[in-house]
Amino acid sequence: MDGVAVGSLYALIALGYTMVYGILQFINFAHSDVFVLGAWISYTLAVGLGYAAADAEPSVLAAVGILLAAMAACGAAGFTIERLAYRPLRRAPRLNVLITAIGVSLLLQNVGQLKWSFGTQPQRMPSVLADRVLGSVAGVQVHLVDLIGAGTALALMLVLDRLIFHTRLGRAMRAVSHDTTVAALMGINVDAVISFTFVLGSSLAAAAGFLYAMKYPGLNQPAHATWVLLGLKAFVAAVIGGIGNVRGAMLGGILIGFIELFGAAYLSPHLRDIYVFSILILVLLVRPSGILGRAVAEKV
């Protein structure tokens, strides 16, 4: 159960990496920091709404509200980052953009630590949703939070899938990903499509941040090395699934979640990070383009 819950979060983050890569062919290293931003905005909102008090009643409405607000805020952040940091470098060598991404990542980490933002202390995410054990399947406890987390993540992924493959905007995104110049000649507003991709990826990362904070309420401080590792694992998920491929990222995320938690439970918890990166090496050796790297011709 944990495997599905954690895996679907990895998948949500991996989508942001893979969509940006699909369109711009560069790794947005600041993406995992947007995820952190999402988790911390959720925390700030939950505390602001008074859920830190001991007698606060959990409510589904508030949870949905916080989720949407965090997604909107991170979407705005994603838009701003793209507009200010990446767009001016649209014609610059790819390496410059990559270095800029690392710069943006450091900026977000350090701004997050300032007194007026989130501070340097770890905090406890208030429980906005009531958690209880729903029952157990084959000796595995099923928690309500896990079910809601996985359900929300899967629903968001379905929406994204529909958006990309069944709408005009989605077609535009796929066209830009296929060939930017030709897409522009066909009258597609490339800048708008790229902006939209960033907004989409960032809001999915924010959703992952909120769900992560629900599952693991002890939030590490914004610049903690753990966040970087989480982002890295999501990136691995994107690569395993075939970078640039949306469905591959979903598959890769869930795969990584399973491998990590099953390895920890049945082999040894001491080596949990090693399983993930061993799989990466294996996939790169056997099938460098990722599991779905070539199977689907259309990339986004």
Next chain:
Amino acid sequence: MNSNVTRIPTTIALTLALVSGLSGCGGNKPAEGGAGAGSAASPAGGGGGGPKPAGGTILIGHYGSMTGSEATFGQSTDNGIRLAVRERNAAGGVKGKTIELKTYDDQGKAQEAGTAVTRLITDDRVTAILGEVASTLSLAGGRVAQQYGVPMISPSSTNPAVTQIGDMVFRVCFLDSFQGWVEAKFARETLKAGKAAILYDQSQAYSKGLKDYFKKAFEYQGGIVTTEQAYSGGDQDFSAQLTTIRATKPDVLFVPGYYTDAGNVSIQVRKLGITVPMLGGDGWDSTQLAAIGKDAIEGSYYSNHYSFQEERPEVKNFVEKYKADYGRVPDGLAALGYDAARLLFDAMDRAESLEGKTLGAAIAATKGFKGVTGIISMDENRDAKKSAVIVQMKGGIPVYVTTIEPPQ
């Protein structure tokens, strides 16, 4: 061409800033206001009102993690040190001179710690150095201090290797070997625990060391360690390790990690239905332990350097002033920072000169110094010999349980 025009004034401005900066941090020059180059140091070190000491300043340095994962460590320590400096300056300073403190951030990184100490010694020419909290960083900084012959006091590095660097490195906290023994004794004698399970942080030398010392002492005192499980600092999921631990039915769960992880562990411990008390070390000491653990951490114990509820006059005075200045209860790191600074001033009073070797000898000769964290005497290894306290989490605050003295 345009860029050339703008570049020239910038260069001049930079040079000017550099020159004025360099002359400002001479240290032994009788400065008027003591306005050094200190962009890193906040103005608190200068001291506000009170009787102004006449003859110049003594510059001391502090390096600590002011940002990064362990930011609370550096910040608390710095608060404690600054309080000691203000107190001392208000009382006339040391040898008629004002104490001035310069703090550099090492971001919790070993290479930065080395650079910070080098900067303090070669650029700022400090008389003595205070720092660090984490043992790995004190090792990096201590080697530099030893090389230049400038005394360094670590407020709270508990790993034995730190003071083994050489005769210029000291500490005012107890060692992990003692702490492990204290916890084992408490578990055996007070909690009457026969079986202990251990969950430690494999990425921290501190946690691994403490685990080994606890295990040794606990088994020596007739207890059984049922299982040793590990995690990596920052992990969020401990269900695999805790399921194994639950199966061994321990009487106590020993978690010698840092407070963030301990809080997270406690949530999952209770979620899995393990009800035995948890036991930890001084790494648990932070207000965030209760903030993260909430109900789950209630009733658990940890060993610490002092408790703010102790009745000793040193403790009362310190807690009162710290609360007035910073608006919160000081943690153990703040108390140790305060003690390290005061012990240094005490040694400066006794030393004939403030030259490295003489000052170092004076620190080494400290006997029966009444600190907030207990009565401190330096032993032949430049380690502090002192007592430890055990506290229990009750209603979100650590409540004083008992003091355990070192074995004679």
